[in-house]
Amino acid sequence: MSVTVRIPTPLRKLTGGADEVQVEAATIAEMIDQLEAAHAGLKARLCDENGEIRRFVNVYVNDEDVRFLDGSETKLKDGDEVSIVPAIAGGS
Amino acid sequence: MSIVRALKCRECGQEYAIEPNHVCEFCFGPLEIVYDYDQLEGVFTRELVESRPHTMWRYKELLPLDGDPTVGVQNGFTPLIRARNLEKVLGVSELYIKNDSVCHPTLSFKDRVVSVALSKAVEFGFKTVACASTGNLAGSVAANAAAAGLESYVFIPHDLEQGKVLGAGIFGTSIVGIDGAYDDVNRLCSEVAGKYGWAFVNVNVRPFYAEGSKTYGYEIMEQLGWRAPKHVVVPMASGSLCTKIDKAIKEFIRLGLVEDQETAIYGAQATGCSPISQAVKQGSDLIKPVQADTIAKSLAIGNPADGYYASRVIRDSGGWAEDVSDEEVVDAIKLLAETEGIFTETAGGVTLGVTRKLIEQGRIPRDESIVVCITGNGLKTQEAVADAIARPRVIRPSIHDFDAMMAEERPAAAADA
Numbered sequence: 001m002s003v004t005v006r007i008p009t010p011l012r013k014l015t016g017g018a019d020e021v022q023v024e025a026a027t028i029a030e031m032i033d034q035l036e037a038a039h040a041g042l043k044a045r046l047c048d049e050n051g052e053i054r055r056f057v058n059v060y061v062n063d064e065d066v067r068f069l070d071g072s073e074t075k076l077k078d079g080d081e082v083s084i085v086p087a088i089a090g091g092s
Numbered sequence: 093m094s095i096v097r098a099l100k101c102r103e104c105g106q107e108y109a110i111e112p113n114h115v116c117e118f119c120f121g122p123l124e125i126v127y128d129y130d131q132l133e134g135v136f137t138r139e140l141v142e143s144r145p146h147t148m149w150r151y152k153e154l155l156p157l158d159g160d161p162t163v164g165v166q167n168g169f170t171p172l173i174r175a176r177n178l179e180k181v182l183g184v185s186e187l188y189i190k191n192d193s194v195c196h197p198t199l200s201f202k203d204r205v206v207s208v209a210l211s212k213a214v215e216f217g218f219k220t221v222a223c224a225s226t227g228n229l230a231g232s233v234a235a236n237a238a239a240a241g242l243e244s245y246v247f248i249p250h251d252l253e254q255g256k257v258l259g260a261g262i263f264g265t266s267i268v269g270i271d272g273a274y275d276d277v278n279r280l281c282s283e284v285a286g287k288y289g290w291a292f293v294n295v296n297v298r299p300f301y302a303e304g305s306k307t308y309g310y311e312i313m314e315q316l317g318w319r320a321p322k323h324v325v326v327p328m329a330s331g332s333l334c335t336k337i338d339k340a341i342k343e344f345i346r347l348g349l350v351e352d353q354e355t356a357i358y359g360a361q362a363t364g365c366s367p368i369s370q371a372v373k374q375g376s377d378l379i380k381p382v383q384a385d386t387i388a389k390s391l392a393i394g395n396p397a398d399g400y401y402a403s404r405v406i407r408d409s410g411g412w413a414e415d416v417s418d419e420e421v422v423d424a425i426k427l428l429a430e431t432e433g434i435f436t437e438t439a440g441g442v443t444l445g446v447t448r449k450l451i452e453q454g455r456i457p458r459d460e461s462i463v464v465c466i467t468g469n470g471l472k473t474q475e476a477v478a479d480a481i482a483r484p485r486v487i488r489p490s491i492h493d494f495d496a497m498m499a500e501e502r503p504a505a506a507a508d509a
Contacts, residue, residue: 010117045118048104055103055400056120067378086120088282088397 001026001076005035006083014039028059029072031082046084056087095131096156099123099299102401110156112216112296122397123299125156129346136347138318148204148307154343155208155307156300162214163240164207168307170195172315175464177431182451186461188321189428190312192468193436198235198259199469200228200437201308201333206236206293208304213291219243220290224281226274226329226390227256228437228468233293234265245290247277252389255472273384275395305333309340312463313350320344320353322460325450327443327467328359328368328413329391331402337465338405358456359406359413360446362386362421362438368399372406372413379403387418387476388438390468412455416445422480424448425470435470443467 005021015021021038025031029051036043046057052072053059059066060083066074076082098107103121114123136153144150148168149161173189192201206229213221222245223233230246237244246260250269261267270277285292293301313320320341326334338357344350361369364386367379379399384392396402406413416424421441428444429435436444447464450456470477487493498506 010120048119054119054121056116056122068380086115088279088395 001078001080003031003076003078003080003082005031006081008084008086010086011042011045011084014042014045025076027072027076028053028061028066028074028082031076032072058085058087059083060085093131093153094156094158095127095129095153096158097126097128100126112213112218112291114296114298125299125303127154129343132347136349138314138349141314148207148304148311151307151310154303154310154340156303157208157211158215161207161211163210163242164197164203164236167196167203167207167236169311172312172463173432173434175432178428181427181431182448184451184456184458184462186459188312188316188461188463189432189434189466190308190315190463191434191466192308193434193440193466193470197239198228198231199472200232201305201465201467202228202232203236204307205229205301205304206232209291209293209297209301210236210240210242212297212300213242213293214240216291216297218291220245220288221293222246222281222284222290223293224248224274224277224295225260226392227252227259227472228390229294230260230265230267231256231263231472234260234263234267237265238263247281247284249274249277249389249392253473253475255474256389259472274393275381278393278395302332302336305336306340306343308333308465308467309337310344312337313341313344316461316463318350319461320350320355321463322353323356323358323411323456323462324465325358325360325443325447325456325462326465327391327439328361328396328402329393329439330396331359331368331398331400333465333467334359334402335398335405338409355409356411356456357405357409358411358446358450359402360443361413361415362388362391362442363415363417364388365392365394366415367394368396368402369413369415371399371403377403386421386438387473388421388442389473390437390439391442412450414446414449414453414455416442416449420445420449422477425477426480428466429470434466436466437468437470437473438476439468440466440470441476 023034101116101121104119146169171191175187179187195203220243244265247268285295345352365384381395384394424445425441
């Protein structure tokens with residue numbers, strides 16, 4: 001499956017400035033491994049030491065938060081758009 | 093003397109220098125102030141605190157300033173009231189109201205966090221301060237900034253209560269109403285904060301701001317005679333206050349100022365915006381964002397920044413969370429007013445409504461000390477209760493008319509007269 005991954009500004013240093021990256025992956029976990037293979041260092045920013053997606057990193061597949069799908073096991077299909085968005089800290 | 097050690101990421105533990113910064117650049121977790129408590133050993137005593145003026149700054153060593161405060165020097169130290177009438181109604185033996193509906197100068201607990209945030213902003217050299225607000229914070233930033241000679245911008249959802257809009261505008265601040273919910277306001281403010289170089293109290297100086305809430309907890313313990321309560325019921329919007337009351341109690345225990353009572357912390361939300369209480373009740377750590385729909389607008393944060401940490405504090409302390417309907421909120425506002433003579437805003441109605449529910453459920457035992465956190469003033473949210481209270485009955489200025497009215501409404505009193 002070829003999916004488009006949108007990279008947020010703070011992580012673009014690791015993608016050579018690219019704001020979108022194409023990867024071949026069938027699940028979110030695979031997508032993260034593919035991202036790591038192409039851009040070393042990305043996985044540590046997205047996942048904790050147990051490989052779980054970090055609490056303040058939001059991953060959306062076509063605008064759905066993967067936490068409310070199947071987490072890192074969420075399946076991907078051709079043409080899906082995945083967005084990585086740091087949580088907005090703040091608020092009263 | 094400052095015992096502040098660093099800003100530390102709550103998630104990955106990375107430490108940062110003391111700067112206007114709130115997000116870990118590595119893992120995007122929130123930053124929190126950490127202290128070197130050992131320096132206060134034997135220095136920060138009950139006697140020292142008691143020798144100081146009755147303001148929130150009597151605990152200044154535990155707040156993240158380098159020097160003395162420059163903004164909100166008089167703020168805090170509100171009454172803790174033994175609510176004996178309410179005890180009878182609720183069937184409990186020891187109940188207190190911590191009454192920040194009379195906090196100086198803008199009648200909500202936000203005056204605590206704002207005075208810390210703005211004093212820190214002055215230390216950092218900012219000239220302009222700002223906030224994203226559900227109402228109380230806007231008024232507090234505007235007032236405290238005016239008194240400190242700082243320029244201010246406050247961003248609010250467009251549909252707030254008139255009392256809150258007016259209660260900010262009067263101070264000559266620049267109010268920006270956003271066509272959206274609080275969560276939209278918050279998102280915009282993180283962008284504005286990055287671009288304009290202002291001190292946004294709850295964005296880029298949030299770690300400092302949030303520490304101000306601890307003074308609410310310190311005061312409860314000091315006013316209970318240097319004793320931690322067994323149960324505290326706290327209103328939740330972002331969830332921050334829950335976590336800071338817990339931190340305050342742990343700090344006082346750490347410093348030997350109170351004994352550990354294993355205080356249980358309970359979170360209160362309105363059912364129309366209850367992402368944290370739903371997570372607690374479902375035994376989950378996942379806070380599912382919601383679209384808020386409640387009269388408790390000051391608590392209407394659908395995507396609460398500290399929801400995860402609040403749910404942890406609640407569970408780890410042995411507390412619980414509940415939520416109440418808008419109708420129960422209004423009933424509880426009236427109950428507090430009619431029993432204790434305190435007029436609280438909708439958030440206070442949420443807190444007392446939830447307290448009542450938790451007592452009825454048996455979650456809070458009837459024979460142990462309970463503190464209810466009342467954090468805002470009812471004069472700012474009059475719309476919420478306007479239809480639920482008696483209107484004056486109009487008569488002519490004549491004793492005959494009055495006698496007739498009494499005979500009709502209170503025949504016993506009329507007969508005695």
